Amino acid sequence: xATFNDLLKALMGEEELVATAALAKKVGSTEDTxxxxxxxxxxxxxxxxSSKDGWIITSxxxxxxxxxxxxxxxxxxxxxxxxxxxxxxxxxxxVPADVILAALELILTGDPEDLDHxxxxxxxxxxxxxxxxxxxxxxxxxxxxxxxxxxxEKVVGTLExxxxxxxxxxxxxxxxxxxxxxxxxxxxxxxxxxxxxxxxKDAKELLQxxxxxxxxxxxxxxxSQQWGPKEFLELMDKVTEKRGDGSAAKVYAFENxxxxxxxxxxxxxxxxxxxxxxxxxxxxxxxxxxxxxxQELKPGLQMGVKVSGNPPPxxxxxxxxxxxxxxxxxxxxxxxxIILNTPPSVGSGMPVTPFPVFGKDGKPxxxxxxxxxxxxxxxxxxxxxxxxxxxxxxxxxxMLMGLGETxxxxxxxxxxxxxGAIDEARTERKGKPATTEAQPQPQVYQCxxxxxxxxxxxxxxxxxxxxxxxxxxxxREEIEKV
Amino acid sequence: xxxxxxxxxxxIELAGLDNLKFAVENGISIVGPYLQGSSxxxxxxxxxxxxxxxxLGVTNDMLLDEVAKQMPELAxxxxxxxxxxxxxxxxxxxxxxxx
Numbered sequence: 056x057a058t059f060n061d062l063l064k065a066l067m068g069e070e071e072l073v074a075t076a077a078l079a080k081k082v083g084s085t086e087d088t089x090x091x092x093x094x095x096x097x098x099x100x101x102x103x104x105s106s107k108d109g110w111i112i113t114s115x116x117x118x119x120x121x122x123x124x125x126x127x128x129x130x131x132x133x134x135x136x137x138x139x140x141x142x143x144x145x146x147x148x149x150v151p152a153d154v155i156l157a158a159l160e161l162i163l164t165g166d167p168e169d170l171d172h173x174x175x176x177x178x179x180x181x182x183x184x185x186x187x188x189x190x191x192x193x194x195x196x197x198x199x200x201x202x203x204x205x206x207x208e209k210v211v212g213t214l215e216x217x218x219x220x221x222x223x224x225x226x227x228x229x230x231x232x233x234x235x236x237x238x239x240x241x242x243x244x245x246x247x248x249x250x251x252x253x254x255x256k257d258a259k260e261l262l263q264x265x266x267x268x269x270x271x272x273x274x275x276x277x278x279s280q281q282w283g284p285k286e287f288l289e290l291m292d293k294v295t296e297k298r299g300d301g302s303a304a305k306v307y308a309f310e311n312x313x314x315x316x317x318x319x320x321x322x323x324x325x326x327x328x329x330x331x332x333x334x335x336x337x338x339x340x341x342x343x344x345x346x347x348x349x350q351e352l353k354p355g356l357q358m359g360v361k362v363s364g365n366p367p368p369x370x371x372x373x374x375x376x377x378x379x380x381x382x383x384x385x386x387x388x389x390x391x392x393i394i395l396n397t398p399p400s401v402g403s404g405m406p407v408t409p410f411p412v413f414g415k416d417g418k419p420x421x422x423x424x425x426x427x428x429x430x431x432x433x434x435x436x437x438x439x440x441x442x443x444x445x446x447x448x449x450x451x452x453x454m455l456m457g458l459g460e461t462x463x464x465x466x467x468x469x470x471x472x473x474x475g476a477i478d479e480a481r482t483e484r485k486g487k488p489a490t491t492e493a494q495p496q497p498q499v500y501q502c503x504x505x506x507x508x509x510x511x512x513x514x515x516x517x518x519x520x521x522x523x524x525x526x527x528x529x530x531r532e533e534i535e536k537v
Numbered sequence: 538x539x540x541x542x543x544x545x546x547x548x549i550e551l552a553g554l555d556n557l558k559f560a561v562e563n564g565i566s567i568v569g570p571y572l573q574g575s576s577x578x579x580x581x582x583x584x585x586x587x588x589x590x591x592x593l594g595v596t597n598d599m600l601l602d603e604v605a606k607q608m609p610e611l612a613x614x615x616x617x618x619x620x621x622x623x624x625x626x627x628x629x630x631x632x633x634x635x636x
């Protein structure tokens with residue numbers, strides 16, 4: 056199949072419009088393909104014309120040819136139809152043009168979306184194995200399908216095996232393990248064990264890279280970059296290169312051996328014996344017998360617990376107290392009550408509250424033997440306490456008296472007078488029984504000239520009464536008239 | 538009248554219940570010494586209050602009965618002592634008549 060550059064070169068020598076069929080014959084391609092390519096070149100501005108009128112190269116196209124620049128084929132150039140897509144993917148997979156056409160003719164006889172049919176068609180047309188796989192995977196990715204189980208062993212292989220000419224089928228290697236996902240609409244989709252393109256981790260990384268590239272492209276103002284089949288193919292190559300021969304990364308572990316700690320390669324999937332540091336040897340259990348001999352407690356060795364005899368008897372308690380008689384040693388039986396705080400006897404020579412005696416110079420006074428002299432402050436403290444109590448009692452008494460005085464001051468004068476009269480009567484009568492209504496009460500009269508009150512004498516024959524206050528004399532008639 | 542009786546009762550109680558009982562039982566006047574021993578200011582107040590009560594139709598007899606009601610401790614002692622009661626009322630009347 057001719058490229059864009061081939062078509063432009065073919066048009067370079069023409070000065071008149073060239074028909075589509077003539078151009079197709081010239082480049083050795085089909086008319087439909089050439090027509091499609093010319094339309095795209097027209098969109099790019101390299102050619103002008105139409106299928107009806109013919110085609111001619113533009114000045115920009117001539118400049119491109121003279122500069123020998125390669126016109127890139129972008130995804131936009133690829134038609135949305137199946138044939139165009141398949142052709143485009145085939146070109147990306149470096150499949151020879153004629154082989155693409157041949158395979159395409161066979162693919163289009165069946166269902167292009169049947170991956171088994173597509174693979175068989177490619178195989179039948181002898182598409183080289185490497186290019187075949189690339190082409191097939193590009194198409195599968197476009198269809199967003201997983202690897203059919205029937206083709207799993209065929210479509211996946213190592214580079215070494217692929218390098219051998221004639222190598223057809225390859226077995227799945229360790230790298231197939233975990234490749235359970237394909238990317239569909241920026242999402243990892245599980246398609247079966249080993250039937251996908253990526254592991255979950257790879258899929259996530261790819262999506263992250265895609266998102267970063269999109270943001271970078273967007274920041275550059277160029278819009279999000281399409282994750283086209285070319286990028287996919289490049290990434291597959293990188294992934295393949297990264298995996299090298301396809302073997303999984305080696306895993307090593309430290310192992311305790313008789314020779315010591317060694318580094319051992321771990322076979323993927325094989326169980327790993329994790330020996331603890333120092334081997335399986337555990338520290339021995341030791342026991343000490345009654346004789347003090349240390350023995351190792353070996354497995355199977357019986358060990359008994361000796362029950363001790365009667366506990367030793369409780370010892371007596373010895374208490375030394377300082378009394379007025381000096382230091383006294385006392386012995387108490389276990390459980391016996393011990394009284395520690397015993398008051399000292401009165402008149403003892405030993406001071407209860409010893410306090411060093413200081414002289415006028417402020418230095419402690421020493422006796423003839425040079426020992427400091429202590430004085431008993433107990434009597435002094437008692438005296439001071441007594442004085443304090445007396446003082447408080449006096450103050451309390453004064454306070455009560457003051458309260459009484461205050462209360463008296465607040466009593467109305469009239470009540471005071473009443474109380475005074477009552478007190479006088481009490482004093483006068485002194486134990487005389489209280490008069491009752493049965494006994495006739497003496498009449499009391501008040502002087503008109505003064506507030507004094509007086510009553511008639513006990514004898515009946517009285518004729519005059521004298522006021523004890525002002526001395527005014529009243530006759531009996533005057534008094535009885537009241 | 539009740540308020541006046543209560544005020545009198547409060548003041549009389551200051552003398553002490555025992556003293557009051559002694560005075561009543563022995564015929565010793567309470568009103569007389571009270572009125573005589575009160576200050577001039579208190580006398581004026583008493584005259585004004587008693588005169589006001591009299592203008593309302595409250596006699597001294599009624600006032601004394603009310604005071605007795607306020608002091609139930611003295612009620613049994615006062616009972617039957619009409620002469621003592623009359624003497625106290627006379628003293629109140631005389632107090633009001635004074636200028």
